Amino acid sequence: MTRLRRRFPARVYEVGDEPDPRFSLANERTFLAWIRTALALTAGGVALEALGLGLQPGLRLAASVVLVVAGTACPLQAWVGWMRTERALRQNRPLPSPMLSLPIGIAVVVVGVLLLLAIAFR
Amino acid sequence: MTGGRSPEEPTAEAGHGAGAGRAADHPFDRGLQPERTALAWRRTALALTVGALAGLRILPQLFGTWAVIAAGAGVVLSVAVLVAAHRRYRASHRGLTAGRLGSSLPDGVLPAVTAGLALAAALAGIAVAVAAAGAGGLLHR
Known part of the structure; x- marks a missing residue:
């Protein structure tokens, strides 16, 4: 097979062999789920x-900031996780676990607690 | 993935033989993986577009006219991702049903652009949340 073009990123495609394409497609959908x-x-x-909702302003702002900071972390997890998984698939190695799923889960719990307090102290 | 079917199942492997692929008017995989991936791309790109349109509405209120350019670029790029994802599906379907692997399949360019757009949207979100808090909300102005 002639190599028509180099695929980006080289860090992924320079290692290993072409995996079952269905695994690459599943990896892509996981990436997209993180983006969403x-x-x-x-x-x-x-x-x-934006809506305010009559909540205690300080706690509401804290919850909002935790949410958007978690929203910033997700695209990084999406991209880095996609690369690591694609490399592992090409090398027939065990798949990496998502590094940020626990921190993001904790962030959502924190948001829930902050909102409960924001309702209680409004 | 596909209800516990093993990767060795012959239907899915039919597209792998070099040159001996099935016709392009059949799906590559009985589990319709390329099609499901195309739909995942579509809903992600549409969500990005909606977010960019919301940014077009909100950002100029808080940060002045220059924000229109940033949000407008977001709208244009989101629609470009939608179009590129459609082309990506067509390319991968053609490559897979023709039994070509390797360089004929899509790579990480579109995922990188999409992750960059989502990151930009999140950073804009931080700016909006903080600015809105300082201004006492968006809808009460």
Whole structure:
């Protein structure tokens, strides 16, 4: 097979062999799910500040900032996780675990607690 | 993934033989993986577009006219991702049904652009949340 073009990023495609394409497609969908998670967290954080909802302002701002910061972390997880998984697939190695899923899960719990307090102290 | 079917199942492997692929009017995979991936791209690109349009509405209120350019670029790029994702599906379907692997398949350019757009949207979100808090909300002005 002739190599028609170099695929980006070289860090991924320079190693290993072509995996089952269905695994690459599944990896791509996981990447996209992280992107949509990022957008949902960001939209939640912005909506919270935009709508106000009669919540205690300080706690509401804190919850909003935690949401948008988590929304910033998700695209990084999406891209780095996609690269690491694609490399592992090409090298037939065990797949990496998502590094940021626990921190993001904790962030969502923190947001829930902050909002409960913001309702209690409004 | 596809209901516990093993990767060795012959239907999925039919597209792998060099040159001996099935016709391009059949799906590559009975689990419709390329099609599901195309739909995932579509809903992600549409979500990005909606976010960029919301930015077009909100950002200029808080940061002045220059923000129109940034948000407008976001709208244009989001629609470009939608179009590119469609082309990406066509390319991968052609490559896979023709039994070509390797360089004929899509790579990480579009994912990188998409992750960059989502990151920009999140950073804009931080700016909006903080600025809106300082201004006492967006809808009460």
